[in-house]
Amino acid sequence: MKRARVVFGGAIHDATEQNGQIKLEDGRLLNEEEVEWLPPVQPQTTFALGLNYADHAKELSFKAPEEPLVFLKGPNTFIGHRGQTKRPEEATNMHYECELGVIIGKTAKNVKKEEAYDYIAGYTIGNDYAIRDYLENYYRPNLRVKNRDTCTPLGPWFVDRDDIDDPMNLSLKTSINGTVTQQGTTADMIFSIPDLIEYLSGFMTLNKNDVILTGTPEGLEKVNVGDTVVTEIEGIGALTNYIQKA
Template sequence: MKQGRVVFGGAVHGCTPSVDGRVRLADGRVVAETEVQWLSPFEPRTIFTLALNYADHASELAAKSSKDQAAFLTAQRSEPVVFLKAANAVVGHRGLTRRPHDAEFMHYECELAVVIGREGRNVPRDQALQYVLGYTVANDYAIRNFLEPYYRPNLRVKNRDGGTALGPWLVPASAIADPQRLRLTTHVNGKLVQEGTTADMVHDVASLIEYLSGLMTISPGDVILTGTPKGSVDVRPGDEVVCEVEGVGRLVNTIIDDWTPAPRDAT
């Protein structure tokens, strides 16, 4: 069953979807989705983030890059490009993400997020999916002018407070027959701007688990953000961004100006 975490009445509650589109708290109360403050559906431990794990996205960035950068972006890589993200970057479903005042181009990145459920080291690829607890949706914002050169994601953009939305649900691994056959879409203010499939990953979920566990011990609560397909559109304060992964969930996020105070939670 899908599981989430929310704040309601000044306390943190586990929750599940209700049949009428609302949410059922662990104590049995049913409330509207908009009555709660959404948290990440699990408490992230180490957050692994993939850069350029979809060939079409790498080509999209290459077309907007210098000659040297384009050569790197379009080259075949024998291993994934991975960097780490801190927990402060995470915001939940219906959360607010600030656009920095000096951002020239800020875009969403709809991603399948893989949550680890077992400790492992040197996990072979053919056993890798046995280490997956479940899946959720991620929207990992990038600020193009902060990412120069594009193949070196950095602290300034990828660890900004609230720059990575996760949720709303943690879907058990058993509910997803094949993580490499899922459609991803992003809508901005109701308009479809991004569409792809996890079948187009350069390095699939099992390969990523094998690779990461070969470098270090993976542990319960670790999460892998597996990359995004092409379809980068600049987003501005007031935009509502909806990222959806087939069978996993629909994640809503709103952009606000860097100078706009976030409203207090009424719950």
């Protein structure tokens, strides 16, 4: 099932997808343009992976990491489908990053990777913009690179775990203004979803609605004010986002 959180009529609603429309709890059917989209879950602790695709690491002239390169994201960064991301006026090097988001479903501590999928509630799409003008180095992305307000759209849908047969074999695609600029597959992750859950839960507790953003493949392009950016993942949907002046 595909689930969403939307604002309609001044209230927040849980919703599901039905034949391309949004179905509210009371049965009303709406088009996606009629609602304001929120992230499909309220993210708790959110982990973002750096350089988790070998082709992306090579694209940035970096050696692939030998253990997961993880940093945290604050709640200020998240917006929903069809939301507007503010591009700092002084930025010259702002990139999209299409990422599979893994949503934790229950408390996880010291989980072995063979059991990792039992702790997943579902999946979503993240577009984790990086403003690389402020990058100190790729192993230590500072707050101004990855924790900017409105710079991490999530959505549109929360897709139940059991509705995705193999999350490690999904195609990813990004387009700017209708032109495809990035294509890849989750099969190329360096550290798989089970690897990441085992690694993270080995030294801290994961909780319901924690989110793991699993990294992006090669194919980055700069975005500019006025751009429409669409990040897509097979079986999950297409996340649309608009770039505006800060």
